[in-house]
Amino acid sequence: MAQWPTSGAESCLSTQSESPPSSLKPFPPLISGVLFLIVFALLHVFWQNSRGTAVERLLIDTVTVKTAANLVVLLTPEVHATADGSRIRAPGGGLNILNGCEGIDVLFLLVAAFVAFPLPWRNRLLGLMAGAVFVFCLNQVRIVALFYAFRADKALFDLLHGTVAPVILITLTSLFFLAWTRGGIGQRSTLMPHA
Secondary structure (H helix, E strand, O other), X not given: OOOOOOOHHHHOOOOOOOOOOOOOOOOOHHHHHHHHHHHHHHHHHHHHHOOOOHHHHHHHHHHHHHHHHHHHHHHOHHHOOEEEOOEEEXXXXXXXXXXXOOOHHHHHHXXXXXXXXXXXXXXXXXXXXXXXXXXXXXXXXXXXXXXXXXXHOHXXXXXXXXXXXHHHHHHHHHHHHXXXXXXXXXXXXXXXXXX
């Protein structure tokens, strides 16, 4: 356990990596759970209300589909994939990205977790930004894999789409959150003193 300086002379000997214990107190588990659920539900209400709007088209058509189509072209230019609204079109089969296929649910889980977990605001915001990029990249890998699976084997596509890919996305995002909040990624956690 770390010993914190108690006098002025001792404080001159402390290193920059040491910091006093944080005054952040975790919410009681019930409050954290309710806060998590409220934030998650509010984000879903917002997203459902954005159906058919410019926000939905920006996130699905522009950010998700165009990026995935560009990745397919980068990996296999001979496939001639193109982005067309919410679809990746290609001779031999494409993919339609619907509301819910853009990875937003997993991002909402991560946002709700960061809101409900006691972190300094700087670490919370950095975690949210890094987490959003992480979820986006994971989802792009998922979409590209689904594109190729659909073209090669419809049964594999169904398995990946319905079970495997969602479990992997949620598991990896949960591990990201745990690593971030335990100080394993980015800034070291300031919740507890380090020895």
